[in-house]
Amino acid sequence: MSGNDFIIVDSEEHEESASAEEKKDVAVSESEKDKQDDEYEKVCFMCHRPESIAGKMIEMPNHITICQSCMQRSFDSMTNGSLDFSKLMNSIPGIQFLNLSDLENAIPKRQKIKKKKEAKEKPVKKLNIRDMPVPHKIKARLDEYVVGQEHAKKAMSVAVYNHYKRVASGTLDDIEIEKSNMLMIGPTGSGKTYLVKTLAKLLDVPLAITDATSLTEAGYIGDDIESVVSKLLAAADNDVERAEQGIIFIDEIDKIAKKRNSSQRDVSGESVQQGMLKLLEGSEVEVPVGANSKNAMVPLTTVNTKNILFICGGAFPDLDIIIKERLSKKTSMGFNAELKDTYEKDRELLSKVTVEDLRKFGMIPEFIGRLPIIFTLRGLDKDMLVKILKEPRNAILKQYQKLLALDEVSLDFDEGALEAIAEKAMEKDTGARALRAIIEEFMLDIMYEIPKDDNIGQVTITREYIEGTGGPVIQLRSQSVPLLNQTV
Missing domain, CATH: 1.10.8.60 (Helicase, Ruva Protein; domain 3)
Known part of the structure; x- marks a missing residue:
């Protein structure tokens, strides 16, 4: 090739290669942008709710996203001829009439909310009676964590084992086994809650621990009675079938006793006991998912409490005084006379409790009748x-x-x-x-x-x-x- 020779390059071919590279760069940047957008949720321009709550968004020009409900409200307002569109913005709060031409020069920064990481799905475990530990093994595991309270640990071990035998057997024959709900009575610090928490570690079943002090009758400020079941549903990852085989521990049950000499409606006492009757016995209840009370914004699901084991516990202060009064009714003179201080220092006094003592304390007989297993815990020496x-x-x-x-x-x-x-x-x-x-x-x-x-x-x-x-x-x-x- 001589020095006067020239290399002729096709300009069209050069432009095509340049445009191909630009398209490739644009494609790479768009893929990175899409990957980045996948980590964030879209937010409705009108109601500012994220996509996880409002549902799938509708894409509008200039990176504006609107949820379907806001878009529907906007269409409804436009098709209704009785409305004055000029006053629509000021007259109806929460509804905005979009004029996209006005938004071209005043587009806000794109709002983003980072998505929550999706939890890994846990394998669904079905209840198998062969996998359930027998009562003496349950008690042996409880012994590793809880000192003393031999009778309470034995009663809990047998009741839990029999309950899951009942659940596993189902309706194999005409004999239907009744549910064995439990009532634990013991002074503060004796290990009532700790026993149930330890039991939850040993048994691979959903367990919810709730408090009776916040429960009120439906319609009043406080938690509805169904909230105890909704906590169990949350513990079972909203799996209704698994929640229907769980355990609910209601602590401070003595706080819903009937109020004495009260002229007002007892919305946190006797009314709560009456509302829990069908819950303890077994019935289908509508439970709010992820909330403590029912309202229009919370979805509901139906849970059958027939196979849910209820364990109630409470300190029952001054119950020992009621027991002493009953035991000291004998005559104070003659051969059968008893000294006044016979039961003053009796550490086993709570173990002598009867249903009549609980009724006098303030528990209604219908409620006590649905807790057939009653046992006490000793005070710690x-x-x-x-x-x-x-x-x-x-x-x-x-x-x-x-x-x-x-x-x-x-x-x-x-x-x-x-x-x-x-x-x-x-x-x-x-x-x-x-x-x-x-x-x-x-x-x-x-x-x-x-x-x-x-x-x-x-x-x-x-x-x-x-x-x-x-x-x-x-x-x-x-x-x-x-x-x-x-x-x-």
């Missing part, structure tokens, strides 16, 4: 409190030992310290809940000071430290003999 401190799998002392182990420090408690803690808890008279408050109080300084010194290898809590007459025993890493009476 000193020995039980010491065992609660150290024996359960997640005991309080083990929790603090684990916390200090993260700082490479060993924590020990001698027997005198455990007894001193139990004695202080007995004085508070709030059961096992008092243990956490007491330990938090004297462990505050230790948890604050220990991370300051890397030489500390072991701390032993003594009775003197609990009583405020001495300090803990601290052992340094370089010493084989502990330094006695050295305070933190």
Whole structure:
């Protein structure tokens, strides 16, 4: 090729290749944009609701999206000849008449709401009686977490096992097994709620724990009675069939007792008991999905409570006084006379409760009749409190030992310290809940000071430290003999 030769390039061919590259770049940018848009929800321009609530959006020019309900309202307003469109914006709140030509110069920034991550679908598990643990195995697992209360654990284990045998058997023959709802009575801090929570870990069934204090009669401020079932439905991931085989624990059931000497309507007492009668016995109820009360904006579903096991629990304060009055009705003179203080220090007094005592407390007989299994929990004594401190799998002392182990420090408690803690808890008279408050109080300084010194290898809590007459025993890493009476 000579120096005067020229290379002739077809201009049309060059333009086509350039335009192809531009189209490719535009396609890549649009795909990235679509990928980015997939992470966000579209928002209605008129009502500002996201697509997950309002439904599928209608695309308009200039990146405007409108939900179908707002679009329908706009069409209805335009087709109705009796309306004055010039006054439509000011007369009807919530309805806007769109003029797209006016929006060209004043288009707001595109509103985006990030989508919630979709939860992975859990495999649906069907109830199989062969997979259910037998009563002695259920009780053995409860023993690992709950100290004492042997009768209560045995009663719960048998009732739960029989309930699921009843559910699994269905209607195999003409004999229909009745439901065994339970009523737990025990002082505060005796482990009523903790027993049910532990049972929920052991059984692979949906369980809902709710409170009776917020329940009111339908139509009044508060939660409707059906809200206890809606919580179970939420625990079962809105699977109605699975929820119909679950367990509902209603705590503080004594708070819905009949109010005495009340001239007003008892909307949170006797009315709630009457509203729960069919719920406990077994009936089809309409339950709001994802809400505590029914309204026009919440979808409803029907749940049959025939196979739902109800466990009710309450402290029933002053019930012991009612039991004492009944037991002390014998004559105070003669051979059958009883001393007035015979039942004053009886720790097993609650175990002598009868249906008549509960009726006198304020529970209506129809409600008690639907809770055939009634058992009591003992108040905690000193020995039980010491065992609660150290024996359960997640005991309080083990929790603090684990916390200090993260700082490479060993924590020990001698027997005198455990007894001193139990004695202080007995004085508070709030059961096992008092243990956490007491330990938090004297462990505050230790948890604050220990991370300051890397030489500390072991701390032993003594009775003197609990009583405020001495300090803990601290052992340094370089010493084989502990330094006695050295305070933190």
